[in-house]
Amino acid sequence: xxxxxxxxxxxxxxxxxxxxxxxxxxxxxxxxxxxxxxxxxxxxxxxxxxxxxxxxxxxxxxxxxxxxxxxxxxxxxxxxxxxxxxxxxxxxxxxxxxxxxxxxxxxxxxxxxxxxxxxxxxxxxxxxxxxxxxxxxxxxxxxxxxxxxxxxxxxxxxxxxxxxxxxxxxxxxxxxxxxxxxxxxxxxxxxxxxxxxxxxxxxxxxxxxxxxxxxxxxxxxxxxxxxxxxxxxxxxxxxxxxxxxxxxxxxxxxxxxxxxxxxxxxxxxxxxxxxxxxxxxxxxxxxxxxxxxxxxxxxxxxxxxxxxxxxxxxxxxxxxxxxxxxxxxxxxxxxxxxxxxxxxxxxxxxxxxxxxxxxxxxxxxxxxxxxxxxxxxxxxxxxxxxxxxxxxxxxxxxxxxxxxxxxxxxxxxxxxxxxxxxxxxxxxxxxxxxxxxxxxxxxxxxxxxxxxxxxxxxxxxxxxxxxxxxxxxxxxxxxxxxxxxxxxxxxxxxxxxxxxxxxxxxxxxxxxxxxxxxxxxxxxxxxxxxxxxxxxxxxxxxxxxxxxxxxxxxxxxxxxxxxxxxxxxxxxxxxxxxxxxxxxxxxxxxxxxxxxxxxxxxxxxxxxxxxxxxxxxxxxxxxxxxxxxxxxxxxxxxxxxxxxxxxxxxxxxxxxxxxxxxxxxxxxxx
Amino acid sequence: xxxxxxxxxxxxxxxxxxxxxxxxxxxxxxxxxxxxxxxxxxxxxxxxxxxxxxxxxxxxxxxxxxxxxxxxxxxxxxxxxxxxxxxxxxxxxxxxxxxxxxxxxxxxxxxxxxxxxxxxxxxxxxxxxxxxxxxxxxxxxxxxxxxxxxxxxxxxxxxxxxxxxxxxxxxxxxxxxxxxxxxxxxxxxxxxxxxxxxxxxxxxxxxxxxxxxxxxxxxxxxxxxxxxxxxxxxxxxxxxxxxxxxxxxxxxxxxxxxxxxxxxxxxxxxxxxxxxxxxxxxxxxxxxxxxxxxxxxxxxxxxxxxxxxxxxxxxxxxxx
Numbered sequence: 001x002x003x004x005x006x007x008x009x010x011x012x013x014x015x016x017x018x019x020x021x022x023x024x025x026x027x028x029x030x031x032x033x034x035x036x037x038x039x040x041x042x043x044x045x046x047x048x049x050x051x052x053x054x055x056x057x058x059x060x061x062x063x064x065x066x067x068x069x070x071x072x073x074x075x076x077x078x079x080x081x082x083x084x085x086x087x088x089x090x091x092x093x094x095x096x097x098x099x100x101x102x103x104x105x106x107x108x109x110x111x112x113x114x115x116x117x118x119x120x121x122x123x124x125x126x127x128x129x130x131x132x133x134x135x136x137x138x139x140x141x142x143x144x145x146x147x148x149x150x151x152x153x154x155x156x157x158x159x160x161x162x163x164x165x166x167x168x169x170x171x172x173x174x175x176x177x178x179x180x181x182x183x184x185x186x187x188x189x190x191x192x193x194x195x196x197x198x199x200x201x202x203x204x205x206x207x208x209x210x211x212x213x214x215x216x217x218x219x220x221x222x223x224x225x226x227x228x229x230x231x232x233x234x235x236x237x238x239x240x241x242x243x244x245x246x247x248x249x250x251x252x253x254x255x256x257x258x259x260x261x262x263x264x265x266x267x268x269x270x271x272x273x274x275x276x277x278x279x280x281x282x283x284x285x286x287x288x289x290x291x292x293x294x295x296x297x298x299x300x301x302x303x304x305x306x307x308x309x310x311x312x313x314x315x316x317x318x319x320x321x322x323x324x325x326x327x328x329x330x331x332x333x334x335x336x337x338x339x340x341x342x343x344x345x346x347x348x349x350x351x352x353x354x355x356x357x358x359x360x361x362x363x364x365x366x367x368x369x370x371x372x373x374x375x376x377x378x379x380x381x382x383x384x385x386x387x388x389x390x391x392x393x394x395x396x397x398x399x400x401x402x403x404x405x406x407x408x409x410x411x412x413x414x415x416x417x418x419x420x421x422x423x424x425x426x427x428x429x430x431x432x433x434x435x436x437x438x439x440x441x442x443x444x445x446x447x448x449x450x451x452x453x454x455x456x457x458x459x460x461x462x463x464x465x466x467x468x469x470x471x472x473x474x475x476x477x478x479x480x481x482x483x484x485x486x487x488x489x490x491x492x493x494x495x496x497x498x499x500x501x502x503x504x505x506x507x508x509x510x511x512x513x514x515x516x517x518x519x520x521x522x523x524x525x526x527x528x529x530x531x532x533x534x535x536x537x538x539x540x541x542x543x544x545x546x547x548x549x550x551x552x553x554x555x556x557x558x559x560x561x562x563x564x565x566x567x568x569x570x571x572x573x574x575x576x577x578x579x580x581x582x583x584x585x586x587x588x589x590x591x592x593x594x595x596x597x598x599x600x601x602x603x604x605x606x607x608x609x610x611x612x613x614x615x616x617x618x619x620x621x622x623x624x625x626x627x628x629x630x631x632x633x634x635x636x637x638x639x640x641x642x643x644x645x646x647x648x649x650x651x652x653x654x655x656x657x658x659x660x661x662x663x664x665x666x667x668x669x670x
Numbered sequence: 671x672x673x674x675x676x677x678x679x680x681x682x683x684x685x686x687x688x689x690x691x692x693x694x695x696x697x698x699x700x701x702x703x704x705x706x707x708x709x710x711x712x713x714x715x716x717x718x719x720x721x722x723x724x725x726x727x728x729x730x731x732x733x734x735x736x737x738x739x740x741x742x743x744x745x746x747x748x749x750x751x752x753x754x755x756x757x758x759x760x761x762x763x764x765x766x767x768x769x770x771x772x773x774x775x776x777x778x779x780x781x782x783x784x785x786x787x788x789x790x791x792x793x794x795x796x797x798x799x800x801x802x803x804x805x806x807x808x809x810x811x812x813x814x815x816x817x818x819x820x821x822x823x824x825x826x827x828x829x830x831x832x833x834x835x836x837x838x839x840x841x842x843x844x845x846x847x848x849x850x851x852x853x854x855x856x857x858x859x860x861x862x863x864x865x866x867x868x869x870x871x872x873x874x875x876x877x878x879x880x881x882x883x884x885x886x887x888x889x890x891x892x893x894x895x896x897x898x899x900x901x902x903x904x905x906x907x908x909x910x911x912x913x914x915x916x917x918x919x920x921x922x923x924x925x926x927x928x929x930x931x932x933x934x935x936x937x938x939x940x941x942x943x944x945x946x947x948x949x950x951x952x953x954x955x956x957x958x959x960x961x962x963x964x965x966x967x968x969x970x971x972x973x974x975x976x977x978x979x980x981x982x983x984x985x986x987x988x989x990x
Contacts, residue, residue, distance in 0.1 A: 378795070379735075379737075379795070381737040381738070381739060382737045385738070388737075392739075396782070396785065399781070399785060400778070401778055401781050401782045401785055402771075402775055402778040402779060402782060407775075407778050411774055411775070411778075414774050414818075414831075415774075415831070418822060418825055418826060418831065420826075420984060421826050421829065421984060426984075426985055429984040429985065430981050430984055430985055433819075433822065433826075433977075433980045433981060433984055434977070434981075436818075436819075436822065437815055437818075437819055437973075437977055437980070440814065440815035440818040440819065441811070441812075441815040443781075443814070443815075444781070444810060444811040444812075444813075444814040444815055445811050447781055447784070447785055447807065447810075447811070448807035448808070448810075448811045450785075451785060451788045451789060451792075451803060451807055452804075452807070454789060455788070455789050455791075455792030455793075455800070455803060456792070458737075459737060459739065459789060459792045459793040459795070460735075460792055460793065460794070460795035460800070461735060461795040524769070530769075531830060531832070531835065532829060532830050532831070532832075533772050533830060533831040533832060534769045534770075534772065534832065535770070535771070535772060535775055536769065536770040536771075539770045540753070540770055540771055540775065540779075543753050543756075543770070544746075544749050544750060544753060547748070547749035547752050547753060548745045548746065548748075548749040551745055551748055551749065551898070552745055555726070555894050562729065563729065563730045563731070563732050563741075563893070564729060564730075564731050564732070565731070565732055565733070565734050566731045566732070566733065566734065567733065567734065568733035568734075568735060568794045568795070568796055568890055569733075569889060569890055570794075570796040570797075570798060570889070570890075571798060571877070571889065576795070576796060578795070580796075580797050581795045581796070581797060581800060582792065582797055582799070582800020582801055582803075582804065583800075586800070586801075586804065587800060587803070587804040588804075589804075590804060590805065590808045590962070590963070591808060591811070593963065594808065594812075594963075594966045
């Protein structure tokens with residue numbers, strides 16, 4: 001049986017739209033949500049993942065026009081390898097989320113929050129993300145992009161009774177629209193030179209270097225805003241945490257990747273002729289995002305906020321890979337450009353999986369304890385063993401430790417950076433090692449960040465009443481975590497099949513793949529050549545298991561097998577309770593001291609207004625609020641105040657202004 | 671040729687066993703020299719091995735509040751460190767295990783061990799454990815990038831991240847004074863001191879509450895768990911010694927692995943490690959431990975040195 005390549009993704013989009021429509025009825029009948037909407041979403045996920053795998057395996061871009069859109073400008077959709085990878089990524093996370101959601105949404109069924117709204121916008125959000133990836137003309141792309149932004153705005157504003165959530169949602173909407181406008185202008189540059197809105201026409205556009213740079217700058221700003229690059233990241237840690245956790249998983253795991261997709265599509269596919277200066281810009285911005293993201297993540301005490309900042313870090317790592325790829329492509333080293341692009345795309349897939357896992361895990365913690373603050377958690381591994389185990393996998397992957405998938409993609413990025421010696425430009429040769437150093441620092445700090453997050457929330461003694469009463473979540477929520485954890489391990493241990501799939505993308509975009517990537521068979525990853533570097537993650541994992549097993553086996557014998565349980569030793573201090581433990585703030589305090597110049601730390605004694613006990617509070621905030629956002633906001637307000645002078649309240653003044661404008665326009669046209 | 675391959679595999683399989691025995695002896699040697707320098711007699715060189723045997727024979731006591739992770743962590747730490755030492759050339763230049771795990775994976779394996787070590791420190795819920803974990807992660811967050819930069823300098827010269835290839839390249843090149851190697855060597859020595867918890871960053875002999883880092887994390891361990899943790903720490907010290915000795919001074923490693931050549935190479939490497947150990951003992955006797963917040967400056971110096979090494983490598987020495 002043969003199906004047209006676009007049937008599967010089309011059905012996936014229809015299934016999620018159907019789920020959205022059915023969800024409207026779940027106000028009266030909550031079972032509709034669990035019985036029909038979420039299974040439909042799962043189906044959509046399976047279809048999308050299947051479509052992605054299919055096209056990655058066989059290749060082939062199918063271009064079809066839809067009976068939608070403007071007269072004379074039908075919407076075009078196409079599925080090539082690049083779209084296929086992101087369909088797979090969306091599909092996998094959507095499957096996990098829809099297995100997770102029934103258990104998680106149970107408490108919303110009787111609350112005051114509107115279940116139909118949540119279901120409707122989730123369905124539209126997922127459908128829009130899939131449609132963005134499929135779109136093959138700028139008009140359809142922008143409509144779906146805006147649909148994605150708007151539906152996720154309603155999801156961020158879902159619990160709008162809290163003013164902080166409304167503020168976050170507004171900030172998100174504002175940034176999404178500035179970004180959207182920038183992307184639109186970028187497409188406009190291409191469309192005006194290529195003579196059409198279709199991607200086919202844009203590919204043929206002949207741009208002068210200046211126009212191309214302008215288009216690149218607009219696209220980088222627009223997509224970078226959505227992806228959460230520093231300094232336009234400020235909306236992300238505000239908006240992602242306030243949505244329900246399974247939606248946060250979608251936003252952080254998937255929507256940021258859709259922005260990465262947009263950037264790759266725009267720069268590598270449509271724009272082409274990459275210039276070195278673009279690559280350098282992307283590389284530097286990526287490195288700064290990675291480092292600042294992880295440092296700010298390390299200072300957070302709110303679980304979901306910490307994860308959101310960690311997304312900034314990982315998007316930074318992805319853009320380091322993309323920047324390297326652009327630098328290599330501009331310097332005439334297409335194989336190395338392919339390597340860096342594969343590393344970036346592989347990290348996108350990996351980050352979707354482990355960040356999805358971590359946000360769902362944080363959701364489970366919140367579900368069990370109603371607490372997002374790490375300082376109130378503790379000891380959850382003993383109360384929620386399965387959740388704890390799966391989240392541990394996510395934490396290991398996020399800290400890029402072998403043999404998990406995060407390490408595999410970071411290893412590839414390092415391998416690409418280590419080929420810098422082959423460049424002829426001395427400046428680039430020294431810039432790339434500096435970014436590699438920042439990447440290394442980022443990885444080490446990420447490990448510290450997740451030791452802290454995991455150690456404080458899952459280990460030790462329970463710090464609050466709610467954590468003491470935590471109970472393991474239902475099987476569906478655990479199964480979703482388990483699925484993602486197993487995928488993280490699988491991609492880490494067997495990266496070669498996936499890399500062979502991804503390798504088709506640079507072959508389509510840059511003309512070369514990685515000819516030596518699997519020269520020694522599917523067990524060995526040899527990105528440049530076997531003599532340069534090789535990594536056999538499966539052997540490594542087996543070696544670890546063997547060493548562990550043998551040691552345990554040898555120690556299992558003899559009279560000392562049994563262990564006794566006793567009180568903790570603690571150097572003989574007897575007064576130990578949950579409050580004498582190290583706290584999350586204490587854990588990160590030395591880091592704040594060492595890296596203090598990179599963010600703002602306000603710490604000091606605060607007297608309570610009610611005359612209660614004074615408290616020592618410390619608060620960490622971004623420098624960029626003061627440097628970038630506050631001045632822009634002040635300037636906008638000032639502009640508004642100046643413009644309000646026009647508003648005199650007299651009709652004749654307004655008529656006068658209208659006349660003046662008309663005259664001005666006439667003068668401009670003539 | 672076939673015989674040769676068998677020889678390489680033999681070298682790989684025997685190497686961890688040899689190091690398991692040699693690492694405690696190296697620690698005993700350092701303690702011995704240190705004692706002599708301080709006009710004490712000091713314990714016998716065999717003492718760390720005897721301590722391990724004693725610990726393995728004791729029944730472990732685990733805190734009531736410990737989670738399963740607490741009991742699994744020593745095995746993970748031990749296994750990852752063992753795998754890490756298996757992928758550094760000890761006596762034979764060509765090791766099959768270096769193609770499984772290159773130098774970035776080696777750093778990753780050490781990171782994996784450290785991750786579990788720090789988690790184990792936080793598991794029981796004592797103040798000391800958390801303090802140790804926090805400080806360990808701070809020190810390693812600054813030391814790990816410096817270490818990567820140091821090995822990247824070598825990798826950039828050899829155009830390979832495979833440790834066997836790097837060693838072979840350095841042997842081929844002969845005695846060439848490269849400024850980048852000098853920077854990398856100095857940086858790596860500083861990193862090794864910090865990562866293995868030696869003076870002036872940490873003091874392996876202390877149980878003074880407020881100054882300890884490594885000891886604070888394993889405070890709650892006893893019996894075989896403690897033995898595994900201690901053994902892993904000793905292996906790590908040997909590993910850094912090997913890296914310094916065999917990457918920068920690779921002379922004497924067996925080109926093709928026959929029993930005779932292997933033993934000869936082992937004797938030479940042993941000599942290099944004993945010399946390094948003696949130097950460490952001298953340094954530890956003459957230096958005083960730093961305050962914790964001095965340690966970042968120490969490590970920043972290491973980072974800066976290794977970064978300078980890498981930059982001077984790509985700017986001055988890149989093969990143009």
